[in-house]
Amino acid sequence: MLNVCLLAPGGVMPFYNRFLTSMVASCNGSMVLVDCGEGTQILLKKLKWGLKNIDVICFTHYHADHIAGLPGLLSTIGNSGRKEELTLIGPPGLKNVVQGLLVITPELPYDIKLIETSDKLVEYIHKDFVLNSMPVKHSVDCMMYSLEVMRRRKFDKNKAESQNIPMKYWNRLQNEEIIEDSGIIYTPDMVLSDKRKGLKVSYCTDTRPLPEIVDFIKYSDLFICEGMYGDDVYAQKVEDTNHMLFSEAADLSKKGKVEEMWLTHFSPALQDPYEFLDVAKNIFKNSVIGEELMVKELKFTD
Amino acid sequence: MLNVCLLAPGGVMPFYNRFLTSMVASCNGSMVLVDCGEGTQILLKKLKWGLKNIDVICFTHYHADHIAGLPGLLSTIGNSGRKEELTLIGPPGLKNVVQGLLVITPELPYDIKLIETSDKLVEYIHKDFVLNSMPVKHSVDCMMYSLEVMRRRKFDKNKAESQNIPMKYWNRLQNEEIIEDSGIIYTPDMVLSDKRKGLKVSYCTDTRPLPEIVDFIKYSDLFICEGMYGDDVYAQKVEDTNHMLFSEAADLSKKGKVEEMWLTHFSPALQDPYEFLDVAKNIFKNSVIGEELMVKELKFTD
Numbered sequence: 001m002l003n004v005c006l007l008a009p010g011g012v013m014p015f016y017n018r019f020l021t022s023m024v025a026s027c028n029g030s031m032v033l034v035d036c037g038e039g040t041q042i043l044l045k046k047l048k049w050g051l052k053n054i055d056v057i058c059f060t061h062y063h064a065d066h067i068a069g070l071p072g073l074l075s076t077i078g079n080s081g082r083k084e085e086l087t088l089i090g091p092p093g094l095k096n097v098v099q100g101l102l103v104i105t106p107e108l109p110y111d112i113k114l115i116e117t118s119d120k121l122v123e124y125i126h127k128d129f130v131l132n133s134m135p136v137k138h139s140v141d142c143m144m145y146s147l148e149v150m151r152r153r154k155f156d157k158n159k160a161e162s163q164n165i166p167m168k169y170w171n172r173l174q175n176e177e178i179i180e181d182s183g184i185i186y187t188p189d190m191v192l193s194d195k196r197k198g199l200k201v202s203y204c205t206d207t208r209p210l211p212e213i214v215d216f217i218k219y220s221d222l223f224i225c226e227g228m229y230g231d232d233v234y235a236q237k238v239e240d241t242n243h244m245l246f247s248e249a250a251d252l253s254k255k256g257k258v259e260e261m262w263l264t265h266f267s268p269a270l271q272d273p274y275e276f277l278d279v280a281k282n283i284f285k286n287s288v289i290g291e292e293l294m295v296k297e298l299k300f301t302d
Numbered sequence: 303m304l305n306v307c308l309l310a311p312g313g314v315m316p317f318y319n320r321f322l323t324s325m326v327a328s329c330n331g332s333m334v335l336v337d338c339g340e341g342t343q344i345l346l347k348k349l350k351w352g353l354k355n356i357d358v359i360c361f362t363h364y365h366a367d368h369i370a371g372l373p374g375l376l377s378t379i380g381n382s383g384r385k386e387e388l389t390l391i392g393p394p395g396l397k398n399v400v401q402g403l404l405v406i407t408p409e410l411p412y413d414i415k416l417i418e419t420s421d422k423l424v425e426y427i428h429k430d431f432v433l434n435s436m437p438v439k440h441s442v443d444c445m446m447y448s449l450e451v452m453r454r455r456k457f458d459k460n461k462a463e464s465q466n467i468p469m470k471y472w473n474r475l476q477n478e479e480i481i482e483d484s485g486i487i488y489t490p491d492m493v494l495s496d497k498r499k500g501l502k503v504s505y506c507t508d509t510r511p512l513p514e515i516v517d518f519i520k521y522s523d524l525f526i527c528e529g530m531y532g533d534d535v536y537a538q539k540v541e542d543t544n545h546m547l548f549s550e551a552a553d554l555s556k557k558g559k560v561e562e563m564w565l566t567h568f569s570p571a572l573q574d575p576y577e578f579l580d581v582a583k584n585i586f587k588n589s590v591i592g593e594e595l596m597v598k599e600l601k602f603t604d
Contacts, residue, residue: 013378014341016348038374039316039341046318064377064406072340072370076315100405103398104366 002027002149002199002298007043009290011265014039021264030127032056034203040069052080059090061142062097075105085111091141134216136207138242144204154193199298205265209248217256221298225249227263230276250283264290304329304451304501304600309345311592313567316341323566332429334358336505342371354382361392363444364399377407387413393443438509440544446506456495501600507567511550519558523600527551529565532578552585566592
């Protein structure tokens with residue numbers, strides 16, 4: 001099971017009634033956070049999933065509205081009793097940015113591991129999470145992320161027995177191990193079912209819509225995507241500032257065949273996103289306006 | 303007239319129902335902010351006094367709960383159209399801290415002027431504000447501040463006429479200028495009333511109660527003071543962590559003969575500060591529990 005929460009749907013600057021966008025995902029007691037603007041720790045506390053188990057924080061980019069909450073959050077995670085290493089992942093420049101921000105929280109009771117993503121698609125596995133990052137197009141280096149929880153294949157007893165696989169290897173094969181014994185090679189495929197659909201959530205902000213995004217988000221159960229403006233009259237503005245319209249986010253969602261898309265990163269000028277929900281829905285039916293602490297529980301299906 | 307607002311009364315970490323302590327003062331279109339924890343810009347926007355006219359930001363010290371909101375606020379002030387220089391004042395280390403934090407807001411449309419306070423009492427005058435800083439006792443270098451708005455002396459026409467002061471000098475003397483003409487010296491005292499009481503607000507956190515604080519806050523119209531814990535059972539704890547009890551804040555207020563004292567910087571463990579209000583009131587009657595966006599309008603009295 002994968003629990004996902006959009007902490008808030010705001011872009012550019014935080015307001016009392018609209019905090020800044022970021023996403024947290026939780027699976028089997030481990031949490032991954034994507035982006036950490038000012039106020040993120042306030043929302044995390046309101047969410048009540050805890051802060052101590054945040055193992056990984058990914059950054060799309062280093063504009064203040066996506067990272068200014070980091071020193072406060074790291075400090076509060078320290079106060080929560082965390083002792084285990086915490087991993088930060090982000091585009092080139094991460095080390096410099098973290099070094100700068102940590103000047104006000106110099107003594108943390110845990111280690112920080114830094115992973116700078118490159119200009120290619122990068123996979124990072126942490127516990128049950130498979131994290132992928134891909135560069136997108138903003139005014140500065142910017143990444144988008146997907147988080148997947150893979151589903152283990154089913155053990156097929158009939159298959160194992162009909163091929164005379166020694167029972168002593170069943171468990172190891174089930175754990176995707178390849179075994180050689182007296183010249184015979186036993187592979188996991190011999191005892192396991194076909195691959196089963198896992199769970200996938202993708203998170204994308206700030207960027208122009210790129211063709212590569214369609215492949216990257218393919219078949220996501222949930223796609224959280226920026227919609228800086230709802231009205232298509234802002235087409236030139238998003239082109240100039242490297243952002244997206246509701247219609248562009250919906251178009252990506254449709255092409256990417258995602259299950260559901262949540263709009264986020266609203267411009268402070270966009271007072272009522274619901275006014276433009278139909279613009280998105282007319283292109284991609286399962287478009288949803290992002291709200292503070294909006295949660296989705298993703299479960300494996302057969 | 304001096305308008306003062308306690309933006310919030312929280313200490314250590316921000317919560318949805320209790321943001322971090324900081325104070326803003328406004329006089330004749332200019333604003334001074336003291337401390338800027340995570341979420342300060344959110345409260346400033348809720349307050350609706352504007353952000354563009356924040357001319358000076360003072361820092362008591364550089365723990366995250368007092369400064370982590372700086373990059374976001376500076377960025378938002380930039381978005382508000384400010385072009386005029388903005389002054390930051392704080393204890394030694396200011397340059398290093400600001401350099402670190404500004405890594406995420408590298409391009410501001412205005413200049414930043416840095417003033418590091420020393421280990422002595424320092425006066426800084428900005429427009430109508432007379433700012434004073436004094437070192438206090440915390441685990442790191444820490445300052446407290448007072449903001450005063452001086453009151454101009456009254457012009458006394460009878461006094462001027464009875465001493466035959468040439469009318470052409472009245473205006474300049476009124477502006478506290480000393481004038482010499484044909485060997486005669488004219489002083490402002492010759493045309494002006496006695497000094498009149500100005501307006502004074504003092505802000506103090508995080509520190510142990512020091513005897514020097516009594517003099518520094520003397521006759522303040524408003525004294526905003528930390529009260530980390532309400533219950534005196536925490537006496538040893540505040541001693542160890544360099545903080546104050548409600549009773550200690552009240553004792554300073556009484557000795558400093560201030561008009562009114564607002565308690566702030568409550569520990570997250572102090573869930574209901576009102577439970578201990580009487581502890582303070584029994585020592586200093588005009589003790590008040592700080593609340594979010596609590597405002598006081600200070601006016602000159604005769």
